[in-house]
Amino acid sequence: METRTVGDVARMAGITVxxxxxxxxxxxxxxxERRDNDYRAYTDADVSRLQQILTYRELDLGLDEIARLLxxxxxxxxxxxxxxxxxxxxxxxxxxxxxxxxxxxxxxLKGTPMTAYEKLEVFGDFDPNEFVTEAEARWGGSELxxxxxxxxxxxxxxxxxxxxxxxxxxxxxxxxxxREGVSADSTAAAELVDAHRSSxxxxxxxxxxxxxxGLGEMYVSDERFRQSINRSGDxxxxxxxxxxxxxxxxx
Amino acid sequence: METRTVGDVARMAGITVxxxxxxxxxxxxxxxERRDNDYRAYTDADVSRLQQILTYRELDLGLDEIARLLxxxxxxxxxxxxxxxxxxxxxxxxxxxxxxxxxxxxxxLKGTPMTAYEKLEVFGDFDPNEFVTEAEARWGGSELxxxxxxxxxxxxxxxxxxxxxxxxxxxxxxxxxxREGVSADSTAAAELVDAHRSSxxxxxxxxxxxxxxGLGEMYVSDERFRQSINRSGDxxxxxxxxxxxxxxxxx
DNA sequence: CTAAACCATGACGTAACGTGAGGGTCAAGA
DNA sequence: TCTTGACCCTCACGTTACGTCATGGTTTAG
Numbered sequence: 276m277e278t279r280t281v282g283d284v285a286r287m288a289g290i291t292v293x294x295x296x297x298x299x300x301x302x303x304x305x306x307x308e309r310r311d312n313d314y315r316a317y318t319d320a321d322v323s324r325l326q327q328i329l330t331y332r333e334l335d336l337g338l339d340e341i342a343r344l345l346x347x348x349x350x351x352x353x354x355x356x357x358x359x360x361x362x363x364x365x366x367x368x369x370x371x372x373x374x375x376x377x378x379x380x381x382x383x384l385k386g387t388p389m390t391a392y393e394k395l396e397v398f399g400d401f402d403p404n405e406f407v408t409e410a411e412a413r414w415g416g417s418e419l420x421x422x423x424x425x426x427x428x429x430x431x432x433x434x435x436x437x438x439x440x441x442x443x444x445x446x447x448x449x450x451x452x453x454r455e456g457v458s459a460d461s462t463a464a465a466e467l468v469d470a471h472r473s474s475x476x477x478x479x480x481x482x483x484x485x486x487x488x489g490l491g492e493m494y495v496s497d498e499r500f501r502q503s504i505n506r507s508g509d510x511x512x513x514x515x516x517x518x519x520x521x522x523x524x525x526x
Numbered sequence: 527m528e529t530r531t532v533g534d535v536a537r538m539a540g541i542t543v544x545x546x547x548x549x550x551x552x553x554x555x556x557x558x559e560r561r562d563n564d565y566r567a568y569t570d571a572d573v574s575r576l577q578q579i580l581t582y583r584e585l586d587l588g589l590d591e592i593a594r595l596l597x598x599x600x601x602x603x604x605x606x607x608x609x610x611x612x613x614x615x616x617x618x619x620x621x622x623x624x625x626x627x628x629x630x631x632x633x634x635l636k637g638t639p640m641t642a643y644e645k646l647e648v649f650g651d652f653d654p655n656e657f658v659t660e661a662e663a664r665w666g667g668s669e670l671x672x673x674x675x676x677x678x679x680x681x682x683x684x685x686x687x688x689x690x691x692x693x694x695x696x697x698x699x700x701x702x703x704x705r706e707g708v709s710a711d712s713t714a715a716a717e718l719v720d721a722h723r724s725s726x727x728x729x730x731x732x733x734x735x736x737x738x739x740g741l742g743e744m745y746v747s748d749e750r751f752r753q754s755i756n757r758s759g760d761x762x763x764x765x766x767x768x769x770x771x772x773x774x775x776x777x
Numbered sequence: 778c779t780a781a782a783c784c785a786t787g788a789c790g791t792a793a794c795g796t797g798a799g800g801g802t803c804a805a806g807a
Numbered sequence: 808t809c810t811t812g813a814c815c816c817t818c819a820c821g822t823t824a825c826g827t828c829a830t831g832g833t834t835t836a837g
Contacts, residue, residue: 280814280815281814281815281816282813282814282815284642284646286756286760287642287643287646287647288646288647288649289646289647290649291794291795292814292815293795293796294793294794294795296794296816296817297793297794301793310815312801312802312803312816313801313802313815313816314802314814314816315815315816319639319642322642322645322646323630323645325645325646326626326630326645326646329646329649330623330627330649333649335586337792337793338792338793339792351634352631352634352635355627355630355634356631359624359628359631362620362623362624362627363624365620366617366620366621368584369584369613369616369617370617372584372613373613373614375577376581376606376609376610376613377610379577379606380603380606380607380610383603383606384603388570391530391535391538391570392538394573394574394576394577395535395538395539395540395573395576395577395580396538396539396540398539398540398541398580398581398584502537502540505537509537509782531783531784532783532784532785533782533783533784542825543783543784544824544825544826544827545824545825545826547785547786547825548824548825552824561784563784563785563832563833563834564784564785564832564833565783565784565785565833566784566785588823588824589823589824590823760813
């Protein structure tokens with residue numbers, strides 16, 4: 276069984292010996308063996324584990340989180356697939372940033388400035404589209420989940436842009452109501468709730484009043500949704516959630 | 527002129543107020559204005575600057591480095607293009623990691639394990655292919671640069687794999703000589719120098735003895751090359767460089 | 778007026794190493 | 808055998824980029 280010293284491994288991976296010391300120290304990656312002279316001796320299995328650590332590290336996961344993920348499964352293929360999935364998500368994020376930069380360049384050249392929100396929102400970690408699938412899994416069951424995945428898989432970048440624009444418009448209208456002091460139980464708010472539900476229906480899945488009511492709750496009970504929605508404007512998530520609750524409590 | 531508070535900006539960007547305080551504190555992003563109540567007031571230009579900061583931050587550049595990059599140009603389009611270029615490099619890296627993971631999954635399923643080096647080298651920051659263009663710009667002039675770019679732009683992923691395999695084989699043979707204690711001024715080493723030059727000739731550009739000699743020097747004088755080559759084996763860069771020097775000093 | 782949310786500055790703590798000290802081991806060459 | 812340079816070990820302080828909390832002023836809505 277061939278093993279490698281800490282320097283060999285560090286060199287191959289483009290990391291420092293100190294890093295490997297650190298990982299040993301915190302129990303993240305302990306060399307399986309030690310040589311007679313007390314030198315660390317890394318086996319192939321150790322190297323595989325390091326591959327996964329470095330993949331997650333590339334994605335800015337903390338070492339605690341990495342340890343947790345690595346302990347979730349003992350099947351090497353599962354572990355690799357999980358890491359692969361994470362890389363895909365980061366690729367998606369970077370592509371979105373790249374596209375936003377392209378738009379910014381275009382805007383500069385044309386003298387049509389982007390809004391502050393357009394410039395910045397892409398840097399958040401929360402992709403509402405991704406969590407729509409979670410919402411539907413929670414409220415719609417697995418058949419609905421599959422149907423949505425099938426429907427959205429064919430969407431182009433332009434489709435997503437349209438979907439986002441539609442949502443933004445509803446959100447802007449809701450914010451308008453809030454600014455004017457219109458109440459969440461008003462007719463105007465109810466109309467926007469209906470528009471919101473129609474939009475989900477159109478872009479994702481058949482959104483029954485029951486599902487929509489559940490979503491409304493989740494928009495304030497799940498911090499990720501709440502924060503994401505509130506990035507379009509303070510208190511939007513709460514207002515929308517309240518409007519949804521009112522809409523279906525009288526139905 | 528509309529400005530935004532620190533909380534507004536933080537929310538839009540998915541970062542914390544503390545982060546913006548920190549950036550103000552270190553001079554990386556100072557709000558252009560303050561309100562009468564001393565609240566920070568961020569202008570559109572401030573937001574644009576933040577966009578760039580966050581882009582580079584996404585790529586793990588240190589804040590010092592980010593400040594330096596932002597001060598390199600005052601032209602907004604140049605700045606955006608530069609950031610865009612960096613994003614592309616990171617996209618490339620992630621794609622390489624993804625491909626390596628796919629290979630690892632495949633290898634696991636087929637029971638044909640990857641080498642430790644294959645698992646780990648992709649995590650380094652140095653892409654030798656990218657720096658080949660630097661080498662040629664340094665030693666070959668701009669016509670050669672353009673010709674190479676043209677030639678390599680048509681290469682497929684499989685081409686690059688073949689190129690890499692060819693280089694690996696030459697490196698392995700050189701390491702074999704080193705292990706056997708064969709000297710850098712031996713006939714065997716000279717043959718491998720020739721093979722190395724031919725390979726560059728075949729894959730990149732016409733590699734004259736003069737250029738090759740220059741490359742040999744650079745392999746030890748430029749730390750990036752030296753480290754990259756030495757990841758295939760200790761002392762390889764020095765050995766190859768010495769062999770190249772010998773090869774052309776007697777010609 | 779009250780309360781909650783937001784703002785300010787100040788300051789200690791944290792995560793993930795980087796850097797250096799001091800000393801042992803290995804391998805090649807003289 | 809001795810010397811030297813590269814590599815290894817453990818230990819420990821320092822650095823970077825914030826996170827968290829304290830204290831107190833400001834804004835907004837009820």
